[in-house]
Amino acid sequence: MRTEQQGKRERTRARIAENALELFERQGFERTTVAQVAAAAGVTEMTVFRHFSSKEQLLFDDPYDPVIAAAVGDQPRAWSPLARAVGGLRQAWAQLPEPEGDTVRRRVRIVAENDSLRAAAWRNNAETERLIVERLVHDGTDPLRARAAAGAVLAALMAALFEWARHDDHTLSEAVTVALDTLDENHG
Amino acid sequence: MRTEQQGKRERTRARIAENALELFERQGFERTTVAQVAAAAGVTEMTVFRHFSSKEQLLFDDPYDPVIAAAVGDQPRAWSPLARAVGGLRQAWAQLPEPEGDTVRRRVRIVAENDSLRAAAWRNNAETERLIVERLVHDGTDPLRARAAAGAVLAALMAALFEWARHDDHTLSEAVTVALDTLDENHG
């Protein structure tokens, strides 16, 4: 069966990601070398890069969903671009489950504390942003307004993620809700 | 006089930045090597890095102003965090002159077309964002809301910059106004 080889691949990938996370927590992202991650996972540097396109991607496993763009499109076309984007995010978020375990939180925490990684997160969002903009423009929104709305909403989302990772006093959903409400006076 | 040495330093710096911009336009950012930039400027690779902390910084000369944070603080404390941030940006922007020459536009154009550089622009904004957040939190705003508002406003600002660089049909001020209005229904 092909399943066994795929299983092996997935296990290797997971092992690399786990070891990377631990090392990053212990010594910091920048002071950790890809060679160290590889060694800790019992693997070659080359293999790390075959599973993760860059060192940063060791922290950005999570697939960022195009579900969001669709949800934005679902909002009433009479609403302002910002209201549609906020509404879309709220709707998309309601469908996603609260993350299990603490892996996500540990990853986000590391990202939140490093300017370069925060920036890298934006590169990771680029595709989502494009999809939202595309959706809004398709429905007649001015491109500039569409980009502004999409960027603003993603900025709020990232603020929520980072703040949630830093403190233990909110669930992720709560943080996202508060952040989005800040952009949308009707609810805040 | 010390002025002559400083003048020399500035001239070298300017020469490097100019040559870099031309090369980036001709061959693209990633396909241009720092060694090429150095050679074009009649200088060593080492010298390039003494003037610019990284290859990216060759495009981010412009000092991002803490004026913005102060302007945010000037807005009525009764307003919502988002309204204060938007108002602050509007006020700060009104003080700054429309950029002369086409250098700024050419730089932004290159940044706008490259995901990595767009991300790098966020790292460049990190300090501004921190200052805005600090200002809002100091005035009693919840940290999460402060971060969301600051991020949203900067996202809108960047959308304006990128859209302005791409097309010739707006002035920068107009683009910024439209982008900020998108976050602020009172004006949009």
Added chain:
DNA sequence: CTTCTCATGTTAGCCACTAACATTCTGTCC
């Protein structure tokens, strides 16, 4: 058992970036 495939290893190299030390150039002070 052989053959094909896919994960992994090996080697060699590019490029951004840094550190340590050497050089040249500028302005100053006598």
Added chain:
DNA sequence: GGACAGAATGTTAGTGGCTAACATGAGAAG
């Protein structure tokens, strides 16, 4: 004008992220 101090640049020798080309080894399939 000549010795000196300091700043700008050059040289050399790395480290670390990342890629390309080819080699090996272990499972699946006939």
